[in-house]
Amino acid sequence: MTGRKVSITSKSLLAAVAALLTLVYATKSASTAAITDADTGPAQITDVCKEEFYLSELRKELAAGITRRRTQRQGLLKIQKKYRLAADLASSTEQRCLYSALAAKLEEKAESVQQQADKADDTATTAMELIDEHVGKLKYAQKLLKTKPTVDGSGYSRASSGGNIHLELTRETIASGGCAAIDSWAKFSNTHTAINTAKLTEIKITPDTELTTKIFKDKITIGGFSTCTGSAVAKTPTFSSVLNTCTVSNSETVTYARNAPDYIYGGTAQAVYKDHDPDQGCKDAAAAAEPGATDDIKLRYAVCEALKIIQTDGGKVPPLNGKALKGDKLVTNILRNCLPAYQAVSKPWDSVEAKNLNDFIESTYGADDGKFKDIFDTPLDSRQITVKLNDKSEDKALTALSTASERNAATSHSAGQRNKKEIETSKKQPAGAPVASKESEEKCKDKTQKECKEEDGCVFKGGKCEAKVTTTTGTDGKTNTTGSNSFVIKKVHLLLAFSLALLNF
Known part of the structure; x- marks a missing residue:
């Protein structure tokens, strides 16, 4: 019996080891992100x-990444300001709290991506600057390839007794030579229309030394010698070795041309990442950090770093519907603090204790993005706000308030109107009279959030429009009873007066 237990345990152990090895292998395979x-x-x-065109197109991709991140951030902050303004202008506590939570959520997103987005922009800018520098060299190389050496005017001279002959040279433009300029993908390749930055693993960057030693090949031919005896002389660094057997005929000539072949392209494809895997880092990281690193190495490393961060988020607006915000630590904490109904929740992050709060969030913010937009965005997009600035007052769309002075003028005016109504209500309301009458309830019932207005005695609460209910106070500052009880009190006063009259009688 004991032996059988050991056997089963061994099998289980072997199975566990096999499963572990499979998991390790799978994890290792999954972590290898080599681009194939x-x-x-x-x-x-x-x-x-073609090298100049390709690098210029790559620069456009990096610049587009910067533009995208900045556009995302501007859009995020624009919506955040809209929600913050809506909170300041809200006519009810609930609406003020709900919009405040939305504004805070977007503020949090903006802060969380700011540092990373700025770093990505700096990295891309560095690569773009180095690309510009190299493209400038390539453009100048293209111009030089369409030139050849020539004597500079009357450029031949000899010192009277020096024994030296001087040839003063310059360059002149020629009709042919070099390569054809590329200004479109159609001229670059029949199969390419853009750079796939996510799949870019190699790049060609001609080193400066290759530009000078392989591209520019000029030839000066001295002719007209009467005789040159002996066998042909191969290329040699010694000029006298070529002239030794030649006799001057006094009719020598000098001609200038581009060497054949015209030029040799010196760029070779070099890997950007280690093992073509972005997760392993840039292949030239160590070499680029060395003193005296060549420009092509620095550029290739800068491009690698820029490719790694090209998709960095600049502040994309996150989902804000009820399902997305349910359980969100920031939102639950703000609404717990802001709404009296949930202030008893001590742990807003606890899904059990904060169940009612989370249910409220899920239902109030809408089940999906479409419902959220209908409840929170659409009403704001069409809402007109009174902007009272200095001696002028005008109604403007909430979304059209573009300056801080306009927004502050609108919010301060709204606050003033709200304060004024509260004071007037406290003065005009008879002691003990309930605010929410049957008439108000019917008037507010079934109204949309846009139609639910405070001036009509309505308030949008819990996802629906309700009659606004408040408890008024008497002239002595104490809370009074309802209207019916007040009538009883009045009858008591009359009875007491009648009794006193009888006693006096």
Whole structure:
């Protein structure tokens, strides 16, 4: 019996080990993010013209990343201001709290991505600056490829007794030479229309040394010698070795041309990432940090770093519907603090204790983005606000308040009107008279949030429009009873007066 237990345990152990090894292998495989279907654009680069075009297009992609992040952030902050303004202008406590929570959520998002987005922009800017520098070299190289050396006017001279002959050279433009300029993807390749930055694993960047030693090949030919005896002389660094067997005929000539072949492209594809895996980092990280690192290495490393962060979030607006916000720590805490009905919740992050609060959040903010928009965005987009600024007063759309002075003028005016109504209500309301009458209840019933207005005695609460109910006070500052009880009190006063009259009688 004991042996059988050991056998079963061994099998279980082996199975567990096998499962663990499978998990480790799967995890290792999953963590390897090597790019196998790489962008093949760099393979199409065969000259400095195509290299210049491809790098210029890559710069556009990096610039677009910066623009996208800034646009996202501007859009996020614009909506955040709208919700903050809506909270300040809200006619009810609940609406004020709900919009305040939305504004706070977007403020949190803006703060959370700011540092990362700024770093991404700086990284992209560095790469763009180095691309600009290299593209400038490539453009100048293209111009030089369409030139050849020539004598500078009357450029031949000899010192009277020095024994030296001087050839003063310059460059002149030629009709052919170099490569054809590329200004569209159609001219670059038949199979490419853009750079897939997510799949870019290699890039071609011609080193400065290659630009000077392989591209510019000029030839000066001295002809007209009467005789040159001996065998041909191969390329040699010694000029006298070529002239040794030649006899001057006094009719020598000098001609200038581009060497054949015209030029040799020196760019080769170099990996951007280690093992083509962005998770392993940039291949040139160490080399770029070395003193005296060449410009091509610095540029390739900068491009690598920029590619890694190109999709960084600049502040995309997160989902704000009830399902998305339910259980959100920031939102639950704000609404717990702001709404009296939930202030007894001590742990707003606790799903059990804060169940009612979370249910309220889920139902009030809408089941999906469409419902959320109908409840919270659409009413704001059409809402007109009174802007009282200095000696002028005008109604403007809430979303059209573009300056701080306009927003402050609108919120202060709204607060003043609200304060004025509260004072007038406390003065005009008879002691003990209930605010919410049957007439008010019927008047407010079934109204949308847009139609639910405070001036009509209505308040939007709990996802529906209700009659506003408050308890008034008497002239002595103490809470009075209802209207019916007040009538009883009046009858008591009359009875007491009648009794006193009888006694006096």
